[in-house]
Structures are given as C-alpha cells and as structure tokens.
Amino acid sequence: MKKVITYGTYDLLHIGHIRLLERAKALGDYLIVGVTADDFDKKRGKINVRQSLMERVEAVRETGLADEIIIEEYEGQKIDDIKKYDVDIFTVGSDWVGKFDYLKEYCEVVYLERTKGISSSDIRDNENKLRVGIVGGNNLAFKYFNECGYVNGIQVVGVRTSNPDILPEEMRSLRLYKNDNELIEDTDAVFVFTNPSAHFEIIKKCLENGRHVLCEAPVCVSEDEINELFEIARENGCELFDSVKTAYATAYDRALLLLKGGKIGDIVSVSTTCTSLKESQMSPESVKYKKWKSICAWGPTALLPIFQLLGTDYKSATMISKLNAKDKEFDDFSKIDFLYDSAVATAFVGKGVKSEGEMVVSGTKGYLYIPSPWWKTDYFEIRYENPADNKRYFYQLDGEGIRNEIVLFTQSIQSGKSLSKITPRESAAIVSFAQRFYDRRDITIIDN
Numbered sequence: 001m002k003k004v005i006t007y008g009t010y011d012l013l014h015i016g017h018i019r020l021l022e023r024a025k026a027l028g029d030y031l032i033v034g035v036t037a038d039d040f041d042k043k044r045g046k047i048n049v050r051q052s053l054m055e056r057v058e059a060v061r062e063t064g065l066a067d068e069i070i071i072e073e074y075e076g077q078k079i080d081d082i083k084k085y086d087v088d089i090f091t092v093g094s095d096w097v098g099k100f101d102y103l104k105e106y107c108e109v110v111y112l113e114r115t116k117g118i119s120s121s122d123i124r125d126n127e128n129k130l131r132v133g134i135v136g137g138n139n140l141a142f143k144y145f146n147e148c149g150y151v152n153g154i155q156v157v158g159v160r161t162s163n164p165d166i167l168p169e170e171m172r173s174l175r176l177y178k179n180d181n182e183l184i185e186d187t188d189a190v191f192v193f194t195n196p197s198a199h200f201e202i203i204k205k206c207l208e209n210g211r212h213v214l215c216e217a218p219v220c221v222s223e224d225e226i227n228e229l230f231e232i233a234r235e236n237g238c239e240l241f242d243s244v245k246t247a248y249a250t251a252y253d254r255a256l257l258l259l260k261g262g263k264i265g266d267i268v269s270v271s272t273t274c275t276s277l278k279e280s281q282m283s284p285e286s287v288k289y290k291k292w293k294s295i296c297a298w299g300p301t302a303l304l305p306i307f308q309l310l311g312t313d314y315k316s317a318t319m320i321s322k323l324n325a326k327d328k329e330f331d332d333f334s335k336i337d338f339l340y341d342s343a344v345a346t347a348f349v350g351k352g353v354k355s356e357g358e359m360v361v362s363g364t365k366g367y368l369y370i371p372s373p374w375w376k377t378d379y380f381e382i383r384y385e386n387p388a389d390n391k392r393y394f395y396q397l398d399g400e401g402i403r404n405e406i407v408l409f410t411q412s413i414q415s416g417k418s419l420s421k422i423t424p425r426e427s428a429a430i431v432s433f434a435q436r437f438y439d440r441r442d443i444t445i446i447d448n
Helices: 015-026 038-043 053-062 077-084 101-105 120-126 139-148 180-186 196-208 223-235 250-260 284-288 299-310 399-415 424-439
Strands: 003-008 030-036 068-072 089-093 108-112 130-135 154-160 189-192 212-216 240-243 267-276 316-323 331-339 344-351 359-363 366-370 379-384 391-394 444-446
Touching: 003 015, 003 077, 015 030, 015 089, 015 108, 030 053, 030 077, 053 068, 068 077, 077 101, 101 108, 130 139, 130 180, 139 154, 139 399, 154 180, 180 196, 189 196, 196 212, 196 223, 212 399, 223 240, 223 424, 240 399, 240 424, 250 299, 250 366, 250 379, 250 391, 250 399, 267 299, 299 331, 299 344, 299 359, 299 424, 316 424, 331 424
Parallel strands: 003 030, 003 089, 030 068, 089 108, 130 154, 130 189, 189 212, 212 240, 267 344, 316 444
Antiparallel strands: 267 359, 316 331, 331 344, 359 366, 366 379, 379 391
C-alpha cells in the first residue's frame, strides 16, 4: 500500500482545497491529511484563521477524501509523522516549491499545482471587509495601524487628529478627517486613542450610529459613563472592546488558564507592577485634557490580572497616590491594595518612578512568576517548593497582543458574538479607580 501525506490549515474549505486533496489522493492508495492546530498556525503567522480546529477537521472529513486525519501541533512534526505512519509520498501545493526538499531524505516529495485565483486568505480579505477609522495620533495608534496590515479583511480608511504633523510617515497617506461625523460616515468601526477624559463623547457618538469601537483603556473615567456605553453597544448590536493589549498576548492568556485550572492550588495573592519613566508622544487631543496619569496609563494593565483571577467583588480597596511636584493633576505613582474573602492583591503603577515590572501570583501549591516586562511577555514559570518540579512555558508574542486583539474584534463583528477577553464588569472595575483619582475620592494623597 502506497501512503501519501499532506498538510494544511483548510480554513473556509474551498474548491482549491478539494482539488488539491483529490490530486494528493490519486498519488497513492491511502491519504493522511494533517490539519494544523490553532497555536501552530499562530507560530506560522496565520493568526486570523476564521474557523476552529474542529470545524476545519470536520470540513476535511466531509470531503470523503482523507483516509486518516491527524493534527499538526509542532515544528518538525512532519518528519516524525512520515516515520510513524511509514509514508511513501509527501505532497503539498506548488507555492511551497523547494520548501520541503529536506523531506526527500525520508520519502518522495511531490509539489502539486494549486487552483489559480482561489485562496482562503483572499476569501477572508475580500469577504465583509471592515472599514476602520482611527481617532488620535499617539504611538499606540500607530501600533494598531501597523498591526492592521497583518489581518485580512481590515482596511484603515483614515484618521482624525488635530495635528497631522505628529503622524508617522506611514499614516500620512490616510485620509485626514476634519470632524467625527465625516469619519463615522466612512467607517464600520473606529479605533480610539485619545485621553480618557475625551473617550466618552466620541465612543457614544460612534455606537449610536451603529459603529463598532475598539478603545484604548481606560474606556472612560466614570462608572456611570462606561455602563451607559456598554448598554448603548448592546442596544445597537455593536462591539465595544476595552483595549488592554496584554489580555490578548498568548502567554498571558495561557497563564490565566493554568491558574484557573488549579495549577498552583488556591490563589491567595496577586501582585503586579507597571512603571515607566519616559513620557510617550502626546497628541494634541491628549494635551488638551492634560497629561495621562499613572492610574490611567498603567492602571488598566496592572489591575486586569487581579480582576480576572480574583473577580471584581472585593471586600475593600485602599488607594494611595503620590502627586507630581510640578503638576498636581499628575500622579508619579499610585498603589492599590485589595482585600478579598480569601485572598489579597496589590497593583503598583507609576510614570515618573521605576521598579521591577514583574507579576507574581501565590498559591497553596506553588506560584506563578512572570519577569519584567510581564505585560508583554512570551514566557512565564510555574514554581514549586521543589525546584525540580518547576516548569517554564514559552509562547510566541506577535505585535504585543494587538494583532490577536484585532482578529478577535473583527471575528466578533462577523459572528455577532463577542470574543473580547475583557468583560464589561472588569472594564467598569478598572474605570472605577481612574474615577477615584479624578474625583479625589476614597484615596490617600501624598503631596510634595
């Protein structure tokens, strides 16, 4: 019996896939089809796959062409599979000519002509293209603009900023909108990157006009306002994404899953630190509403793991802020301590001070350690009393989590089911501490 093996993602299975499988089947007597797992696809740069692994496997099965279906999960697996299944022929599309010649040591390699003009990438790119407008011109706005280039189905049509001179060269070719109404009329979704004090007005206008919104955290600086925004989004069938990019970093997401699964036992303490000394480039919109405060710049990131691991129903919270000597509206650092029924937590944030930016979660069996800067890590450790039991985890980080966030944002819009990694309750809890600082309520101030 001559065995043939081939591999693919098979997202949005189309006639090109089927013809390729038919030709592969004709090469032998028994066809093995390897379907790539989601994590392996991400490592290969395919982060906007539309269908789940099980949906893709079922689609291949329904063709009736595969005698056996396996899952491709790691780099180098092809050699293992060829040996394991005693494969005679490895085959793949002609767009990979030469790429797999190294497999000739183990079996015959055949490159098959692909059906011209048909690809899953083109289908994803052309189907329901999302027109995006950007409000604001800071560094983070540019990062999101840049990451949109890696996601099929996204078209950034323009930007609204009162000072286009601060825009990087890559964004200056975009249409420059004079007002919000023009931008809203031309778009399906809006990315907002201005000072938190300015968020509410533009987000509300977008949502009321049926536009989806992805907004730099915190979404606003009032609990009443953020609850109103989520209600407007729900009524209008719109997505409102709270953009804490760390939530979409694979390593962070996997760490949370392990912790919630009891990997370190019961969680008794969560500690996060986020600090920086350098001021990021400010857009005129941000200057208008004064500087970003530490609690706004770093608070959402530092608070997120606490709320996602311990919940938002804490018994008490104390907040201490040290004001800047020259600008009393700006906090050099803020420290928040939480008391829960069976755990404690601390978040330390600062713009004007520097500390070790690590995250530590303590449990009854062990602890999680993420080194600095934990908010954009590709690595973490689970540590135990016996060091021999320690385990390290590594995950590729693409675009600081931004790329994955944009993918989930677009998929949420297409499916009508929110895939946000941050719940409205968590967003509101984050906003409550920005509001405390703005209102100087339930907060201890250290003033120079």
